[in-house]
Amino acid sequence: MTVKLNGETRECRDGMTIADLVAELGLGAKRIAVEVNRDIIPREDYAQHRLHVGDEIEVVHFVGGG
Amino acid sequence: MKDPFVLAGKEYQSRLIVGTGKYKDFAENKRAVEASGAEIVTVAVRRVNITDSGKENLLDYIDPKKYTILPNTAGCYTADDAVRTCRLARAAGVGNLVKLEVIGDERTLFPDVPATIEAAKILVKEGFIVLPYILDDPVTCKKLEDIGCAAVMPLAAPIGSGLGIRNPYNLRIILEHSRVPVIVDAGVGTASDAAVALEMGCDAVLMNTAIAGAKDPILMAEAMKLGVEAGRKAFLAGRMPKKLYATASSPLDGMIE
Numbered sequence: 001m002t003v004k005l006n007g008e009t010r011e012c013r014d015g016m017t018i019a020d021l022v023a024e025l026g027l028g029a030k031r032i033a034v035e036v037n038r039d040i041i042p043r044e045d046y047a048q049h050r051l052h053v054g055d056e057i058e059v060v061h062f063v064g065g066g
Numbered sequence: 067m068k069d070p071f072v073l074a075g076k077e078y079q080s081r082l083i084v085g086t087g088k089y090k091d092f093a094e095n096k097r098a099v100e101a102s103g104a105e106i107v108t109v110a111v112r113r114v115n116i117t118d119s120g121k122e123n124l125l126d127y128i129d130p131k132k133y134t135i136l137p138n139t140a141g142c143y144t145a146d147d148a149v150r151t152c153r154l155a156r157a158a159g160v161g162n163l164v165k166l167e168v169i170g171d172e173r174t175l176f177p178d179v180p181a182t183i184e185a186a187k188i189l190v191k192e193g194f195i196v197l198p199y200i201l202d203d204p205v206t207c208k209k210l211e212d213i214g215c216a217a218v219m220p221l222a223a224p225i226g227s228g229l230g231i232r233n234p235y236n237l238r239i240i241l242e243h244s245r246v247p248v249i250v251d252a253g254v255g256t257a258s259d260a261a262v263a264l265e266m267g268c269d270a271v272l273m274n275t276a277i278a279g280a281k282d283p284i285l286m287a288e289a290m291k292l293g294v295e296a297g298r299k300a301f302l303a304g305r306m307p308k309k310l311y312a313t314a315s316s317p318l319d320g321m322i323e
Contacts, residue, residue, distance in 0.1 A: 005116060006113040006114065006116050007113070008116060010116075025114065025116065025119040025120065026119055026120025027114065027119055027120070030123060030125075031125050031130070031158045031159055031160060032114060032158055033111075033154040033155070033156075033157035033158040034157075035154065038150075040153055040154060040157045041157075042157065043157070043159070058113065058154075059113065059114045059116075059119075060111050060112060060113055060114060060154050060158070061111075061112070061114050061123055061124075061125075061158065062109040062110065062111060062112075062123070062124050062125055062135070062137065062155075062158065062160070063086075063109065063110050063111075063112045063123070063124055064085070064086035064087040064088065064089060064095060064109065064110065064124055065085060065086060065087045065108060065109050065110025065138050065140050065274075066085030066086070066087045066088075066108055066110075066138070066140065066225070066226075066252075066272075066273075066274025066275065
C-alpha cells in the first residue's frame with residue numbers, strides 16, 4: 001500500500017504498524033515524534049497503530065537551531 | 067557566590083542559553099556548548115531525512131540527560147504551525163519547555179505579535195512552559211507575562227544580525243515591569259553585548275550565531291560565558307554613578323612640595 005512519509009510517496013506492506021516503520025527507518029532508539037494525518041501518535045501506541053492506504057505521516061526529530 | 071537563574075521553578079547556574087544551528091559538525095557544536103557552560107540548549111524540530119534516517123543526530127551529541135533541551139518553533143509563520151511544532155517536540159520526549167517564535171517577516175525575522183500571543187495562549191493552556199521570542203516592546207511583554215509565559219524573550223536586534231542591544235531604553239522598561247525572567251534573545255554579536263544585557267539586569271541571554279558564526283566558535287563560547295558572568299556580577303555589584311567631571315582616585319594629602 002502507498003502512504004506519504006515526510007511528503008514523499010512510500011510503499012509499505014499491509015498492516016504495517018508505526019513501530020515497524022520506525023524500526024525500518026532505524027529510528028527505534030531515537031527521540032522522534034510521529035504524526036499520522038495531523039494526529040500525534042504517542043510512543044506507547046506505536047506497536048498498535050496500523051497504517052492505512054493514503055496516510056500522511058510525518059516523522060520529525062531535533063536538529064540544530066537557535 | 068550562589069546566584070541561580072530560576073526558570074519555571076528550576077535552578078540553573080548558567081545564565082547563557084545557546085543554540086545549536088550553523089555549526090560545522092556535531093562535534094564542534096558539542097565542544098562549543100561545553101565551552102559556553104550553558105545548561106539550556108535550543109534545538110529545532112524538522113522532518114527526519116528518510117534516505118539516511120538511521121544516521122547519528124544532534125541528541126547523540128547534546129545529551130538530554132545533561133542539558134535542558136529547549137525546542138524552538140523557528141520557521142513557523144502561523145500560530146497553528148507553531149503550536150503543532152511544540153506538540154511534536156513534546157511528543158519526542160524532551161519535556162514541556164518551548165521557545166515560541168512565530169515569524170512575521172522573512173527579511174527581518176521579526177515576530178508576528180498577534181500570532182505569538184495567540185499561540186502562547188493555546189500552549190500555556192496545554193501545559194507548556196512557554197518562552198516567547200518577541201519584540202522589545204514592553205506592552206507585548208506584559209501581555210505575554212499575563213497569559214502565563216514563564217519568561218519573556220525580547221530581541222536585542224534581528225536574529226543573526228550581531229548588532230547588539232539596539233534599544234536599551236525599551237529593555238529597561240521591560241525589566242522594570244516584568245515579574246518573570248527577561249531573557250535577551252537574538253541580536254547579540256560579541257561578549258560585550260552579552261555583558262551589557264546582564265549588566266542592565268536581564269536574567270539571561272540566548273544566542274546562536276554569535277558563537278557559531280565566530281571564526282573560533284569554541285573560544286567565543288568561552289568569551290560569552292565570561293561576558294555573561296561579568297555582566298551579572300557587575301549588575302549585582304551596582305555600578306558607580308556616571309559623572310561629567312573627574313574625581314581624583316589618589317589622595318591630595320601628603321603631596322611632596
